[in-house]
Amino acid sequence: MALPDLDDLIAEVDRRCDTAHRPGSREQPDRLALLTVAAQLAGQLQALADDLVEDYVEHCRMHGNSWTDIGTALGVTRQAVQQRFHAPHKRYSPETMADELRQAMTHVKQAAVQHRNNYIGTEHLLWGLTAEDNSATLLLQAAGVSPETVHRSVGARLRMGASQAAERIAWTPYSRKAISLAEARSGENGSDRIACDDLLIGLAQVGRGVAADVLAGAGFDPAARSAGQSAALKATVADV
8 A cells, every 4th residue: 555645745735725716716725724634634644653553552461572572663761652552442242232133243253263353343243234134134124225135335345464363352442442442331321231223333333444434425414313213223133
């Protein structure tokens, strides 16, 4: 993957800043407006870079590397790296998930293992959610989106890696964000367990990552899904 160079980024700032240039105007561009957009873009790139480093720090910690080793790899002190990454990520045990989500998670891990991936990305989560009927597939159908089409689309985005099988597989930052959103949504709906439709909404709400791209491309709009619809879907799944 080729990284964007400075000229590419300048062109992107120019494209995004629709108030900086007025067609037919002889005035100078609005430099402050361009600077504002440039700062926003730089912030997005920095957030993406931070997510990338955090993901691999998580991998290192899971596999027994010390904070000293991680600090050396990053060129900072052990104290500095601990201050930045010391907060442990929340672990979601099977008890926090509805039965249907626990079943979907077997498909999620299967997808990662079969593709020799040492991480759980949003693509693995969406593939697992659409592997069989549950509240997530019902929610897609209610939105006029084919679960089978979504399953095929995200399956085509899974890539074969070179990792050896691992007992514990780290979740990517976007995946952790998605299940955090899902947990919050289930709580708002009065449930103490996360269901498949909660995680589907979480994946879409993250707005970044493979799953969000596939769902947006399929026309799925999480904002259009009401709590009442979700409650009805959960009841439907429970009756099956």
